[in-house]
Amino acid sequence: MSEERDVSVVVREYSTVNEISGPLLFVQNVKGVGFGELVRIRTPAGEERRGQVLEVRSDLAVVQVFEGTSGLDVSSTSVRFMGETVKLAVSSDLLGRILDGSGNPIDGGPRIIPEDYSDVHGAPINPYARTYPREFIQTGVSAIDGMNTLVRGQKLPLFSGAGLPHNRVAAQVARQARVKGTGEPFATVFAAIGITADEARFFREDFEKQGAFEHVTMFINLADDPAIERILTPRMALTAAEYFAFKLDMHVLVILTDMTNYAEALREISAAREEVPGRRGYPGYLYTDLSTIYERAGRVHNAKGSITQMPILTMPHDDITHPIPNLTGYITEGQLIVDRGLHRKGIYPPIDVSPSLSRLMREGIGKERTRQDHREVSDQLYYAYAEGRAFRDLVAVVGEEALSARDKIYLKFSDDFERRFIGQGEYENREIEKTLDLGWDLLAALPESELKRVDPATIKQFHPKYRAGTGK
Amino acid sequence: MSEFKPGRIERVAGPVVVASNMLGARMYELVKVASTGLIGEIIRVEADRATIQVYEETTGIKPGEIVERTGSPLSVELGPGLMNQFFDGTQRPLPVLLDKGGAFIRRGISAAPLDRKKKWEFTPLVKKGDTVIGGDVLGEVPETVLVKHRILIPPNISGTLKSVVSKGSYTLEDPVAELETNRGMVKLYMMHSWPVRVPRPAREKVPSDTPLITGQRIIDFFFPISKGGTAAIPGDFGTGKTITQHQLAKWADAEVIVYVGCGERGNEMTEVLETFPELKDPRSGQPLMERTILVANTSNMPIAAREASMYTGVTLAEYFRDMGYNVALMADSTSRWAEALREVSGRLEEMPGEEGYPAYLASRLAQIYERAGRVKVIGSDSNKLGSVSIVGAVSPSGGDFSEPVTQNTLRIVKVFWALSKPLAERRHFPAIDWLSSYSLYLESLENWYRTHIGPEWSALRKDAMALLQRDEELREIVMLVGPDALSESQRVILEAARMIKEDFLIQSALHPVDSYCSPEKTFRLMSLIMKFYEKMKAGVGKGVSLQRALDLPVKEEIARAKIHPSQAFEELAKHIETNMEQQFQSLSTELLEKPAV
Ligand SMILES: Nc1ncnc2c1ncn2[C@@H]1O[C@H](COP(=O)(O)OP(=O)(O)OP(=O)(O)O)[C@@H](O)[C@H]1O
């Protein structure tokens, strides 16, 4: 008994690395090492790196090294087991700061005085403690507010592709997102996961330009930073976010970009461990692993704050069936699709509303939240847009002559919808009423008898024809 | 301290721990791991070594720490207090965990599944001197307004009652009877426990001739499931698995619902918790939560407990079946359960099968679904029936139905509701694909539908399905050569099929009225559409223009009929029929007066 207590207080240092494989170290003859504990590694050059225990046996520990294993050797590398898990020093001082992907400040600012140390892996929220998210967040972007409404506590990712303007969309959302009629404290936590320095700079400058940087915390792992650190970066960001939301009662928007790079890092570790791969070489536990990130969103009883997540991922080859977007879609509460076709047409933001979905929309809209006609307008817009797009396909086969007058109206509607409703300025912040009225203006081009998804009473109240009549 | 010598941990890899010095340990025995006493279950025994799956996070656990055996397998507590309760995968009550530990589930926290202090009104139904066997009803407790909890003699014991308490209120710790068995005197409580991996015994399985009415038109009309049946609902993300499962949990005419949220979202469980108490059971008018048990092991909760959650759920279902109830179990999602199997199998370094799933995936799935069925329950009353129906969601990766979990499930279940991504993208909900879905219960249920709903049920169903199939063929032609290629009578088919799709198949789960549709209304609504089709066909055959028929006001009335309440539907249907008669009549009269040119 006493022997066990002894080993747990003494920091144990070993230089018995006997194998290095990819990002992993195999350390022999260890004693009293705990699963998942934090490891500090001193390289032969005297530099310090961090790692985590992935597996322990009676005399062997498998350690993943966050900063990578290059430069390590079996003879002079030394490994210290710290007897605790990876933690982030949390504090309100984190706001306005820039940290690296492992949580060390890199902005030259003062030392962060910790108020607490939190395990970056968090703990699962008791589902009984959750409050269902239903508070409308106005992003000022019609494709989102009107058609795929975001609510506080939701996890709604952007599925995009290489070279598409997903960063601009996310930055616009971060700039404009507000809950109407409240001045409650808010924060944005941003995690750069293996993106380029240009992309990270774009976000930083955008936050700074708004003069709101004191509400922002950035965790930065760039493309040329260690890949395995990416396992930590989103968890660091979410640990900070949980502290802001559930200790400091703030409403937090978390942007994680690019989750594809995160999944690549996970795959690298899995390959090094020679695990049986699942689909396309990704580990079989990718779903579960991603869920331990995405489920760290929401609201809980007895805390005023909330965590809303907007992860960004670039779909390899724009393929939505690829395991990363696919498994993400299985966890998040909908998805916004950034579409190459719309982007080529010059439409910004190129959000394709048809395959996009906000699963929490229905609870977040309507009377007292947005406006009572919201559900019907968006249903009718969806229907009409889908109808118009179907005719586009048909025109491609049989030519426009084959279309009836009704069909042609829909065809034109779908073009106008893309240009005027979806399309908007990068700095244009549309009020929800404006978005809905715009929807009505477009629907007014259709014969009234076509508006079957809208109640006649709603038409009387909101259709421009009648609105004009009431002497507006 | 336990009576067994403790083992020593040798290896920790995620949820899997290997311990030595475990001679005598049995498969599926529960153990306490390390000084924190984390609960685990033995899943492999080799000589003196045991491999353990741990139901909580293993962070910080070290080789050398001890493992204590408990001598008993993972079991659930069965007794009053189950209804309207919310458990995790190993039956820890989540509300109690919240009280004890706050909004986040910390490690090592434990709580008794059933409340020991609460008093229940117990009415004995047996008396001193009675001879009883396992499954007999000892007494009753009005647990909720919807469920009378029958206190059962546990399976596998029998004897003569030496004493029975009188009617009154008791806690679960108070004995309510004493039973003289051939192995001695046994105290009986309102609660007993049962190992989750062992199916509760039944007298025999009997074929089912009654549908589980779900209130969902496409299911009840085209692809019904029987009471005691099995169904799978596979679909890519966002196609409506969860909403469909919620719909069944709300509206299915079962007496007890067990909803297992297995590796899915936390908010979806919250949604059930917040909405079910507000919704009224269409038959009794009572809040739906009063007949519901929730078991939730969300995706971010420990994966081994996710594996256990299915067994926990099925055992609870069987227990209420044994009381003579029809129980429906929803599992969302069986794919996440299969992934838990794969995860643990991978850590065991077992030989992987397809896509890394263990070779025993198929047999484990079959064992779960095999616990469904309509049975004669054990006990002295040899004619008492109960049933467990199981509906499993399947989440195929990449939306590809050829993957192992979908394929192995389809080999077992009798009903297949295939969700279609294109339908979901068109917001056609429920997005159940009518051409590839099937139910193998149609024949055995036919008689029920004939006698309870209408003798024309089967014929109507066949005609409607034929029409939908014809529609598909015609639409392919249109995509190839354009709409002009179709004759007027072929267009009639397209238009009728469109009515079936929009006015019948589309059923909004969110609409207060349309969410539930009685089977009578379902039947009447389809007869109206098919009648309209017949008239349209006849009219066009005689030279009436199709457009004129489509413009008849009665068509709009049919379109709006589905949002008319079930109770008052017959009246509306009669009214629509009269209008239909008159309006088509006037079209033909018009035709006689002004013959077409
Ligand atoms: N019957 C229905 N009526 C109305 N809307 C529906 C219906 N079924 C599905 N939907 C819509 O589809 C969305 C997705 O449904 P759901 O959450 O059930 O999908 P899922 O198949 O469970 O997805 P996942 O695999 O990601 O959990 C819902 O949020 C809702 O908008």
Ligand SMILES: [Mg+2]
């Ligand atoms: Mg679901």
